Amino acid sequence: MELRAIFTPPVLDEDKVRRMTILADDIISHMDSGRNPDKLIEMFNTLTDSEYTDIDFHNIAWEGDTEEFVRGVLMPGGPWVTDISxxxxxxxxxxxxxxxxxxxxxxxxxxxxxxxxxxxxxxxxxxxxxxxxxxxxxxxxxxxxxxxxxxxxxxx
Structure with missing residues (x-):
């Protein structure tokens, strides 16, 4: 069955995924080396319109897949559609x-x-x-x- 366009999966900007993954890795590197990551976290949040904290990045470091995390951050939520059949x-x-x-x-x-x-x-x-x-x-x-x-x- 063909679905309406509103249901089409989004296409992520791969360059932005790459840049944000590098930034997230830099944040984790700062934390690992004892440097203050606050400015980098602020930049990440500004660029992704999000509100992550150092605790979130500790969890990412623990789980080990920064790119997967970034893709999840950049993935828009599903649309709210009042007339789904x-x-x-x-x-x-x-x-x-x-x-x-x-x-x-x-x-x-x-x-x-x-x-x-x-x-x-x-x-x-x-x-x-x-x-x-x-x-x-x-x-x-x-x-x-x-x-x-x-x-x-x-x-x-």
Whole structure:
């Protein structure tokens, strides 16, 4: 099924990904050597319109994939669309569930696409466990969508 343009995965500026990865690596290097990274973190936040702290960069250093972090920062969230049809939801679920994340190469090449499809579902549906329902392998796309749509948030 062809989806509307609003659902098209974004294309990241690879030059910006490279530059921001270098900057993030510089921040981590400053922290590792005991130098103050505050100015670099401020620059990173200004360039990415974000609010990360030194603790976030400690976590990145611990996890070890600066480029993956930068791609996540630069990836816009899924659009909020008031008129998504059942057929469109099913196609988005099919696309998310069909992404191969097995092995490092597949994960590195495909995770951003998975994040894109899941961010659309999370932005437009209220179920708190969409990922597990979609990826469990226990549900057809139709069954997954029915389970997700059955969830009614508790009004506080």
């Amino acid at each position: 059942r057929e469109e939801y099913l196609e988005i679920i099919r696309r998310a569930a069909s992404i191969n994340l097995d092995g490092e190469a597949n994960y590195r090449n495909n995770w951003w696409l998975y994040v894109h499809w899941m961010s659309i579902l999370r932005r437009n549906l209220t179920h708190p466990d969409i990922s597990n329902i979609v990826l469990s392998g226990d549900n057809t796309p139709e069954e997954a969508l029915d389970k997700i749509l059955m969830h009614k948030p508790i009004a506080l």
